[in-house]
Ligand SMILES: NC(=O)c1ccc[n+]([C@@H]2O[C@H](COP(=O)([O-])OP(=O)(O)OC[C@H]3O[C@@H](n4cnc5c(N)ncnc54)[C@H](OP(=O)(O)O)[C@@H]3O)[C@@H](O)[C@H]2O)c1
């Protein structure tokens with residue numbers, strides 16, 4: 339059923355989404371990295387669907403503001419917990435807190451990103467690689483392990499926010515790209531394993547291009563020429579794909595199409611993909 343769903347074109351209206359959603363309504367949703375950026379927008383999208391939203395990041399004041407807006411948009415409830423994902427014990431504690439206050443979990447949205455702000459030639463900084471792997475990969479795995487029994491119980495969903503940099507080797511962002519490739523390996527394998535075990539738990543990986551969040555624009559805005567895509571539409575596509583239990587969401591849609599990438603995004607990419615020595 340999941341296979342055939344993936345081949346059906348996305349519905350234009352949200353009717354199919356609301357129909358699917360009504361099965362689990364009102365769903366319990368944890369969104370990591372929801373104090374700003376795409377995670378904040380994902381929290382708003384789930385709020386519009388009436389979810390119980392649970393937010394987490396390091397900055398409490400921002401989380402409080404986002405929670406307030408979630409309630410105004412229609413969330414059934416909005417809670418938050420402060421946690422630093424460079425600490426795997428803190429990650430574990432977030433899930434304990436979710437279990438205690440929501441009594442279960444339907445959507446685990448793994449979205450936070452940190453420790454990889456450096457954009458430039460690789461300098462052999464081992465500490466930076468290790469830090470990125472902990473925050474951007476290992477904490478995702480820890481959150482998943484801790485939440486797995488709740489997600490199995492609810493026949494829920496994991497949504498993993500990844501990047502084109504997790505599919506195509508990306509110069510100047512090696513630590514970040516390595517963590518995103520690791521996520522792709524772990525979660526596509528997990529999806530297959532769950533399927534073989536006939537566990538009804540969906541795993542959606544979102545492969546994103548350049549999105550106009552404040553941090554992304556600050557880090558790469560002056561280094562690249564292409565236009566950033568809107569975070570609001572990006573979040574809508576991620577939530578839609580997750581609720582419809584799709585294997586993958588690609589936004590913007592052309593992000594993995596070499597011809598369009600060449601044209602719109604990375605001049606020289608086609609040549610590099612065709613030359614097996616590069
Ligand atoms: N924007 C893009 O162009 C783009 C492209 C491809 C993929 N993506 C992916 O989309 C996702 C969201 O990106 P974004 O642009 O929205 O990022 P962002 O605006 O920088 O937001 C990152 C979020 O993660 C939190 N965070 C950072 N370090 C943390 C830590 N150590 N512990 C806990 N939380 C931490 C931040 O909150 P605090 O600072 O309050 O902790 C914030 O809420 C990421 O997975 C990113 O890789 C983005």
Ligand SMILES: *[C@@H]1O[C@H](CO)[C@@H](O)[C@H](O)[C@H]1NC(C)=O
Nearest residue numbers: 339361362492493494538539
């Ligand atoms: C899997 O779970 C979803 C969401 O809870 C549900 O809609 C669907 O019917 C389930 N499928 C099977 C085969 O149990």
